[in-house]
Each structure stands twice: as structure tokens, then as C-alpha cells.
Amino acid sequence: MPLPEPRSAKGATALERIVRYPAEAVLSFDFDGTLAPIVSDPRDARAYPGVTAELQRLAPLVGRLVIITGRPAEVAVEYGALDSVENILVLGHYGLERWEDGRVTAPGTPPGVALVREELPGLLRKAQAPEGVAIEDKGRSLAVHTRRAPDPDSALDALRVPLAALAQRAGLTVEPGRRVIELRPDGMDKGAALNLTVADHRGEHTAVLYAGDDLGDLPAFDAVDRLAAEGTPGITVCSGSDEVATLAERADLVVDGPPGVAGLLTALREEITAAAG
Structure with missing residues (x-):
């Protein structure tokens, strides 16, 4: 499967860096609307078929996989079967909760x-x-x-x-x-959560990808743009829909909803594997 071509030079640079230096890449994703289709009842949301398997395959190849969601972290883990993925960090409630290695840490509820x-x-x-x-x-x-x-x-x-x-x-x-x-609660958003994660994993060849679908993902898009301006290549990906045009206008790459995200994961894994020889 060919890797989609970003429509910006910034995005192309980041994607090339991710493929070339995957061990330093931070790949981050929203959950609902990105890894999982939007459904009438949020309790029925589940990861799009094949997404979890692709995350499992990507995990040993990249520096960090991160899910940043408005859901409670444990709910996203359950609905996405994310506890089957190695080297994954799930940040719930826009970053207030942190799920890692089966444990959740979080501040008190206001x-x-x-x-x-x-x-x-x-x-x-x-x-x-x-x-x-x-x-x-x-x-x-x-x-x-x-x-x-x-x-x-x-x-x-x-x-x-x-x-x-x-x-x-x-x-x-x-x-x-x-x-x-x-x-x-105020005090945390997806951009701040992404900044903290990248700061923990920044190296000489670090590059960042963030994929989302909704207005709550705009702070993460802003964070990627700031990181790129500071010298850390980054690409923003919109999981496109007919409900929110703002993200598509801002994104370096637009794919067709969760099926497009699943395809991007497959293409990225294949390119990384091919580049490694």
C-alpha cells in the first residue's frame, strides 16, 4: 500500500523523518472518529477493524505510540483492546489521566x-x-x-x-x-498532553505525527506546528468527515475517516519495514 502524500512540505519532511528514524518517532492519535468510527451511542464505539492489529505491528518499530482522548483512559483501552499493544501510552480526559502498563494515574476530580x-x-x-x-x-x-x-x-x-x-x-x-x-476540568488539553509526551521522548531525529477528527484536536495540531517551528518535524493528519471542516483545512494530510487512518498505519508500517531493509 503506498504511503499517502502530504500536501505540505512540513508534513512531507516529518513523514520522511518518521520512516527514516522510526525509533525516535512519536505517533499520536485521537480515539473516537480517528481510530474508532463515530456511533450514535458512545458506549458502542470500538476500534475500526484492523486498527489494533496495526498498532501492535507498529509498536516495536517506533519510539512511542500515544492515544490522547477525551474518554476515560480505561474506557479507551477497553474499547480499542489497547492493552494488547506494547509500548503504548493512553492519555484520558485530554491528558489528565495516564494509562500505562495497566495502571491509571490521575489527579483528584474537582x-x-x-x-x-x-x-x-x-x-x-x-x-x-x-x-x-x-x-x-x-x-x-x-x-x-x-x-x-x-x-x-x-x-x-x-x-x-x-x-x-x-x-x-x-x-x-x-x-x-x-x-x-x-x-x-480546565488545565489540560490535547496540545499540552502532546507537548509533555514529546518532551519525554525528544532525540536528535525525533518527528511527531498527530491524527484527529474534531475541534478538541486543534490544540494538538497547534502543538505539532509549534514543534515544527522549533525544529522538531511534525505532521498533522485529519480523519476526515462531513461534520468538521476546520481540521481538514489545517491538516498536512487528510484521510477518509477511520478506514483511512487504518490504511495510513498499514502504509507507514510497510514503508518503515522496507526502509530498514
Whole structure:
């Protein structure tokens, strides 16, 4: 399978560096919408067929595999069967949780999360949220999904202001996404999480890849661009969809959703193996 060609010189440089020096490469991925298809009920999400197997094959070839997700780390591990992958780090709740070698470390949950948990059902009733709007309790954050509503986008728009007001009272931040609004603790995002990971693994020939699909991945795209400006080659990959155009406009490489990401993993492994002789 041929390796896709980035549309930027920056991305091409990073991809070439990854293939040439894979042992120093940091390959990082969002989970939902990137490694796993978006589904109506987030509890039904699972890694796209073949993705976990490709991660298993890539793991011994590269410096670090990292998953950075808004989900709890253990949930992403379960849904992606990621505990079968060596040399993988899973950062949950946008980097607040760290899963590695079967253990999770995380700070305490701020009291604002309990406030949101208590008040959110009443807020949805008062806002007359339509049938199909659902609350996802992630433990350290809560998300409101409108994907199953009759008009998901209108339902999301109607909830933006009251949810932002609740988040402000609770001392939390609002994280918009694909037909979802999440209320979560501040102080960490995917860009900061990626920066910390790269700092732990930076070497003479380090290069970085980050793949995502949603607005919450923009801070990671920003981090890759800053790293590239500072001399560490980086490539941003958009797992494309018809729901979010912003990432596609920013990305060095756009692939066709999780199937395209799976194909990229295969092509990258094959190029690395061929380059090694």
C-alpha cells in the first residue's frame, strides 16, 4: 500500500523523518472518529477493524505510540483492546489521566464536576431538550450528546448558552465536538498532553505525527506546528468527515475517516519495514 502524500512540505519532511528514524518517532492519535468510527451511542464505539492489529505491528518499530482522548483512559483501552499493544501510552480526559502498563494515574476530580452532575438533568428539562439528547457521565467530566435527536445540530445550538453558563458556575471549561458539548476540568488539553509526551521522548531525529477528527484536536495540531517551528518535524493528519471542516483545512494530510487512518498505519508500517531493509 503506498504511503499517502502530504500536501505540505512540513508534513512531507516529518513523514520522511518518521520512516527514516522510526525509533525516535512519536505517533499520536485521537480515539473516537480517528481510530474508532463515530456511533450514535458512545458506549458502542470500538476500534475500526484492523486498527489494533496495526498498532501492535507498529509498536516495536517506533519510539512511542500515544492515544490522547477525551474518554476515560480505561474506557479507551477497553474499547480499542489497547492493552494488547506494547509500548503504548493512553492519555484520558485530554491528558489528565495516564494509562500505562495497566495502571491509571490521575489527579483528584474537582468539585465542579459533582455540581454539573447534579444540575445537568434539570437544565436539559428547562431547556426543553428534545428526545434523543443524552448525558454521558465520564467520571471526571460530563458530555451532552445530540446525535440521536431529530435535528442534532439545532438541539446542540440551543444548548450552547445554558451549558456554557453552567460550566462557568462550576469552574469547568466547555469542549465542543461533533454533536456533543462536554463540560470538563480546565488545565489540560490535547496540545499540552502532546507537548509533555514529546518532551519525554525528544532525540536528535525525533518527528511527531498527530491524527484527529474534531475541534478538541486543534490544540494538538497547534502543538505539532509549534514543534515544527522549533525544529522538531511534525505532521498533522485529519480523519476526515462531513461534520468538521476546520481540521481538514489545517491538516498536512487528510484521510477518509477511520478506514483511512487504518490504511495510513498499514502504509507507514510497510514503508518503515522496507526502509530498514
